[in-house]
Amino acid sequence: MSELTEPSFFINKWITFIYKRLFFDRLFNAIFASTSLQLGFLRTFKGLDKGVLEILFTNSAVNTVSIGSFFATKPQTGLLYHYALMLLVGVFTLAVIYFIL
Numbered sequence: 039m040s041e042l043t044e045p046s047f048f049i050n051k052w053i054t055f056i057y058k059r060l061f062f063d064r065l066f067n068a069i070f071a072s073t074s075l076q077l078g079f080l081r082t083f084k085g086l087d088k089g090v091l092e093i094l095f096t097n098s099a100v101n102t103v104s105i106g107s108f109f110a111t112k113p114q115t116g117l118l119y120h121y122a123l124m125l126l127v128g129v130f131t132l133a134v135i136y137f138i139l
Contacts, residue, residue: 113120 113124
């Protein structure tokens with residue numbers, strides 16, 4: 039087959055005509071690509087990252103630490119054997135976590 043009768047030759051010429059003559063790429067970018075980027079920005083960045091993730095993880099981490107510190111101050115009576123008991127419970131917990139996981 040000669041080069042002029044191959045299907046790829048005509049397809050390449052057609053694509054070149056569409057892109058260079060009709061500015062199809064600019065039209066596509068103006069209509070579809072920029073709209074998709076704007077929707078993605080509004081949905082994922084503003085809605086998900088600044089909304090849901092911040093509420094679930096940042097605020098819940100602060101609440102967890104404040105509740106944990108509230109309960110951690112309850113067994114502190116000032117007696118030495120209470121501090122020794124808490125130390126042993128902490129070491130035992132870390133050992134269990136280390137050897138199980």
